[in-house]
Amino acid sequence: MTVEERKGSRDQFPVGMRVLAVDDDPICLKLLEALLVRCQYSVTTTDKAITALKLLRENKDKFDLVISDVHMPDMDGFKLLELIGLEMDLPVIMLSANGETQTVMKGITHGACDYLLKPVRIEELRNIWQHVIRRRKFERRCDNDPDSREDGQKAHIGSSEDGQGVADHNGQSNKKRKDQIEFDEDDSEDNMQENEDPSTQKKPRVVWTVELHRKFVAAVNQLGIDKAVPKKILDLMNVEKLTRENVASHLQKYRLYLKRLSAVAGHQASLVAAVGGRNPSYLHMSSLSGLRNYSTLGGSRQLPTLGSLQLNGLGRINGPSTLGMHGLLPSQTVQLVGLHKNASNPCDDIGKIQRIALPGNHQVNLHQGMPRNSELEQFQQPLLMQESKDHLPASLYGSGLASGPCSGSFPNVPDNALLLQENKQRNQPGGLGKPSSVRMSSSSSELYKIDLPDVSQFPNITDRCNDSWQGAVGSTDYSANTLHISLSHNDFSPGNIGGKFSSMNSHAATKALDESPRVAAGSGGQNRVRPLNENTIAMPAGVNKDPKFSNFNVIGNSGQKWDYTFNSNVISSTSSNSLLPNLRITDAATQCQTPGSVFSNKRLDVDAIGQVHFGPPLVTQNCIIDKSTGDSQLNFRSEYALETASLPSGLNSDGCSFDDLVNAMIKTVDVAHYSLG
Amino acid sequence: MSLMALREQLNGLVNSMFLEGLLDDQFEQLQMLQDESSPGFIAELITLFCGDSERILAELTKLLDQAVVDYQKVDAFVHQLKGSSSSVGAQHVKLACVQFRQFCEEHNKEGLKGIYFFRCLRALNVVKHEYYLLRGKFDTMLQLEQRIQAYESKQQI
Numbered sequence: 001m002t003v004e005e006r007k008g009s010r011d012q013f014p015v016g017m018r019v020l021a022v023d024d025d026p027i028c029l030k031l032l033e034a035l036l037v038r039c040q041y042s043v044t045t046t047d048k049a050i051t052a053l054k055l056l057r058e059n060k061d062k063f064d065l066v067i068s069d070v071h072m073p074d075m076d077g078f079k080l081l082e083l084i085g086l087e088m089d090l091p092v093i094m095l096s097a098n099g100e101t102q103t104v105m106k107g108i109t110h111g112a113c114d115y116l117l118k119p120v121r122i123e124e125l126r127n128i129w130q131h132v133i134r135r136r137k138f139e140r141r142c143d144n145d146p147d148s149r150e151d152g153q154k155a156h157i158g159s160s161e162d163g164q165g166v167a168d169h170n171g172q173s174n175k176k177r178k179d180q181i182e183f184d185e186d187d188s189e190d191n192m193q194e195n196e197d198p199s200t201q202k203k204p205r206v207v208w209t210v211e212l213h214r215k216f217v218a219a220v221n222q223l224g225i226d227k228a229v230p231k232k233i234l235d236l237m238n239v240e241k242l243t244r245e246n247v248a249s250h251l252q253k254y255r256l257y258l259k260r261l262s263a264v265a266g267h268q269a270s271l272v273a274a275v276g277g278r279n280p281s282y283l284h285m286s287s288l289s290g291l292r293n294y295s296t297l298g299g300s301r302q303l304p305t306l307g308s309l310q311l312n313g314l315g316r317i318n319g320p321s322t323l324g325m326h327g328l329l330p331s332q333t334v335q336l337v338g339l340h341k342n343a344s345n346p347c348d349d350i351g352k353i354q355r356i357a358l359p360g361n362h363q364v365n366l367h368q369g370m371p372r373n374s375e376l377e378q379f380q381q382p383l384l385m386q387e388s389k390d391h392l393p394a395s396l397y398g399s400g401l402a403s404g405p406c407s408g409s410f411p412n413v414p415d416n417a418l419l420l421q422e423n424k425q426r427n428q429p430g431g432l433g434k435p436s437s438v439r440m441s442s443s444s445s446e447l448y449k450i451d452l453p454d455v456s457q458f459p460n461i462t463d464r465c466n467d468s469w470q471g472a473v474g475s476t477d478y479s480a481n482t483l484h485i486s487l488s489h490n491d492f493s494p495g496n497i498g499g500k501f502s503s504m505n506s507h508a509a510t511k512a513l514d515e516s517p518r519v520a521a522g523s524g525g526q527n528r529v530r531p532l533n534e535n536t537i538a539m540p541a542g543v544n545k546d547p548k549f550s551n552f553n554v555i556g557n558s559g560q561k562w563d564y565t566f567n568s569n570v571i572s573s574t575s576s577n578s579l580l581p582n583l584r585i586t587d588a589a590t591q592c593q594t595p596g597s598v599f600s601n602k603r604l605d606v607d608a609i610g611q612v613h614f615g616p617p618l619v620t621q622n623c624i625i626d627k628s629t630g631d632s633q634l635n636f637r638s639e640y641a642l643e644t645a646s647l648p649s650g651l652n653s654d655g656c657s658f659d660d661l662v663n664a665m666i667k668t669v670d671v672a673h674y675s676l677g
Numbered sequence: 678m679s680l681m682a683l684r685e686q687l688n689g690l691v692n693s694m695f696l697e698g699l700l701d702d703q704f705e706q707l708q709m710l711q712d713e714s715s716p717g718f719i720a721e722l723i724t725l726f727c728g729d730s731e732r733i734l735a736e737l738t739k740l741l742d743q744a745v746v747d748y749q750k751v752d753a754f755v756h757q758l759k760g761s762s763s764s765v766g767a768q769h770v771k772l773a774c775v776q777f778r779q780f781c782e783e784h785n786k787e788g789l790k791g792i793y794f795f796r797c798l799r800a801l802n803v804v805k806h807e808y809y810l811l812r813g814k815f816d817t818m819l820q821l822e823q824r825i826q827a828y829e830s831k832q833q834i
Contacts, residue, residue, distance in 0.1 A: 097760035
């Protein structure tokens with residue numbers, strides 16, 4: 001079509017309205033196209049959601065409306081809906097043969113402006129243009145109202161088209177619209193000159209690119225989700241040509257999104273909490289709203305989100321005052337987060353985490369009598385954490401964790417964590433530091449470790465996240481790593497740990513598996529204890545990326561120390577079960593190298609610990625921590641159950657408290673200690 | 678056969694299909710959409726529908742043939758078939774799909790795998806039966822259409 005033609009058709013809005021139709025069913029798509037053409041719209045069709053997104057991203061102004069099927073093979077229709085709403089802010093109509101209330105409700109909560117049932121009738125399609133108009137008017141309104149002079153603004157809004165379209169087409173709707181927007185008529189004259197094309201808005205529509213959204217999320221996180229007001233966000237973002245209104249409407253959408261996530265994540269949160277690795281997913285789900293954050297953040301950013309998850313998870317762990325770590329844990333995680341956050345060395349961080357994770361693995365072996373490398377790694381974690389501490393604040397913010405619910409915990413934690421770390425570092429080359437002080441830290445560090453895995457996962461996440469919202473979930477890598485650490489902490493020898501990490505993931509998993517059976521034999525049933533140790537160690541294995549175990553090596557000694565507190569106990573794992581669970585986790589974690597795995601590992605750890613359920617929501621794998629040693633390995637591998645339903649019987653994920661876990665762990669550790677010799 | 682006779686035959690066929698319930702209002706919409714600008718619209722759509730349906734039916738047969746049936750996939754396919762059949766107005770096929778889906782869901786809920794498996798099998802057979810019945814008539818319909826259009830283009834020439 002020539003420019004003139006297009007313009008002409010646009011003037012007669014809704015004639016010529018540009019619709020993008022997405023449906024994987026060729027018959028429905030063809031029919032829809034025919035119907036839309038009959039309504040005189042300008043139609044583009046595609047059977048792939050991904051193609052649709054690509055088309056939309058190429059040119060945000062290319063379409064006025066999107067109609068999408070709900071069930072599609074390459075991407076869920078609701079997800080597409082969300083993405084479009086956030087990135088392009090176009091009205092989206094859902095289409096489905098399924099008219100169940102729940103599904104329709106889902107469409108609404110995801111932001112669809114309408115929901116049509118197949119087979120779609122032409123009468124229904126004749127009215128869909130209203131959604132375009134409505135959105136435009138409201139957008140303009142929002143943007144304008146805050147401004148001092150609405151009239152001027154309105155003119156820009158391009159109410160001209162509204163005036164035209166509305167007036168021309170539907171008397172009723174016109175009237176309504178006019179009532180809403182008083183100046184339409186006044187402005188229409190001005191508008192006419194400015195913008196005759198109904199489809200194009202006078203006001204340059206803001207396209208929320210991933211980059212922009214990332215900044216937005218960073219700003220929101222920095223301010224705190226509760227305190228985030230458009231004006232401040234706008235200031236923080238410091239983007240030209242972005243108005244407060246744009247930010248306001250985007251914020252609104254974002255809040256809805258988070259709400260939805262948290263609702264979903266709510267029940268999973270507990271599960272996730274424990275598992276650091278899963279944080280990304282967890283975050284996603286949890287109120288942390290990290291998911292968004294980090295998906296947009298990318299790379300290092302993602303870590304922070306993980307951290308936040310971890311924090312959450314750790315926060316829960318606060319239960320066990322016995323360990324006295326809980327306070328630390330959050331910080332630990334936070335720190336870890338920070339660790340990662342530092343974009344500067346995401347790899348390093350990851351590596352560290354990995355290292356930490358590795359020790360975990362070793363531990364597993366260790367308690368079998370293997371080297372204590374894992375311990376080292378664990379300790380290293382604290383070190384790492386410390387480093388990250390600085391970054392933490394930044395990272396936290398970046399990830400938005402800070403702003404999220406976790407933020408509350410942060411203040412306390414960082415200090416503690418830092419403290420621990422310092423202790424560790426100072427006292428021991430290994431990194432654990434004084435036994436006594438370290439002890440606590442170790443426990444906390446263990447906890448941290450748990451986090452770490454999560455954190456490490458961040459890197460993974462970043463990798464995976466691309467720029468999709470779901471990105472966070474992607475990083476499952478760490479899960480595997482994380483497991484390793486937790487288990488091995490008892491016997492980790494600094495040196496080994498480092499080296500082992502690199503190979504950890506797989507090792508950890510297997511080791512964990514190996515361990516667990518043994519452990520199971522030993523103890524008898526307290527899975528919990530195990531998890532603690534193991535979990536902690538299970539550094540975000542996912543991080544495979546960078547086996548910088550050097551840190552761990554240093555910690556090696558400390559790792560051993562750690563032993564004293566938990567490791568030995570755990571390792572000996574009085575209850576095979578307890579160990580098993582841990583092992584399982586690791587196994588699962590290691591196994592799960594996939595994005596999902598990271599999460600799962602984390603989860604397991606947490607679960608083992610008790611109520612810390614990180615359970616990355618997104619983790620697809622279901623870590624099932626069963627008591628049965630034999631099967632545990634398999635179970636883990638195959639499933640990371642967020643629900644952690646599988647938590648060993650001894651360990652009642654719902655019921656056991658952190659204290660119980662700790663106790664269990666200690667018991668098991670003792671046993672293990674003995675067995676390990 | 679004369680053009681008129683052909684047209685009569687076609688109309689008769691379509692009407693009988695409406696009466697029997699093989700086709701519903703949606704088909705009327707298709708008829709409405711077919712006009713001078715898109716004379717082959719119905720033929721195209723129906724051909725697409727037949728091809729796609731047969732593909733889905735083959736998949737369903739395969740799925741139900743497995744040792745362990747993945748009912749989620751079965752449900753997904755049936756859902757798709759339901760969508761496309763309702764889009765072309767194939768009423769009986771659509772209803773059979775609805776029934777089938779119900780069985781799939783019940784199967785999941787009840788857990789009485791044995792019973793529901795057979796019910797699903799039966800439901801699939803019903804769908805197949807209805808589809809092939811419709812398919813036969815569609816074939817005839819398309820043939821008539823083709824001949825009519827050949828006639829018309831001849832006449833135009």
